Amino acid sequence: MCLPRTEIQTNYCQHVYPFFRRLYFPMTIEEIRAEITQIDEEIIHLIARRQSLAGKIAAIKKESGIPVHDNQRKNDVLDYVMKLAKAEHVDPVPIRGIFETLISMNEKAQRAAMDPPATRKSTRK
Numbered sequence: 001m002c003l004p005r006t007e008i009q010t011n012y013c014q015h016v017y018p019f020f021r022r023l024y025f026p027m028t029i030e031e032i033r034a035e036i037t038q039i040d041e042e043i044i045h046l047i048a049r050r051q052s053l054a055g056k057i058a059a060i061k062k063e064s065g066i067p068v069h070d071n072q073r074k075n076d077v078l079d080y081v082m083k084l085a086k087a088e089h090v091d092p093v094p095i096r097g098i099f100e101t102l103i104s105m106n107e108k109a110q111r112a113a114m115d116p117p118a119t120r121k122s123t124r125k
């Protein structure tokens with residue numbers, strides 16, 4: 001914090017301090033948060049793109065009688081993303097959890113695409 005008393009101190013506070021502050025902290029908290037928000041937007045866009053493929057794969061699976069859940073493929077996806085995370089020095093354990101969630105979302109979307117609510121038989125009596 002800068003509390004100027006003399007003219008020299010005022011000059012330091014108004015010109016020199018912001019210069020060195022910027023040198024030590026190149027980004028303000030607002031700038032960092034703006035970048036985080038931008039990254040979050042990109043993540044949501046990529047998740048939506050991943051989810052949008054569920055309908056296409058569901059149509060092929062339904063036509064060929066292939067089950068929605070494929071454990072071998074799931075394990076391959078998880079192994080691969082954990083390997084990518086390690087290479088980026090990111091903890092692979094939470095990354096595994098994130099991708100388990102994404103896979104489960106994809107499978108849910110596939111089931112919904114195969115059996116949309118309008119065609120689903122009512123279980124109500």
Ligand SMILES: C=C(O[C@@H]1C=C(C(=O)O)C=C[C@H]1O)C(=O)O
Nearest residue numbers: 068069070073074077102103106
């Ligand atoms: C997308 C598929 O269906 C499921 C969803 C997966 C995923 O979201 O990556 C992987 C395996 C399957 O359990 C697939 O079979 O490739």
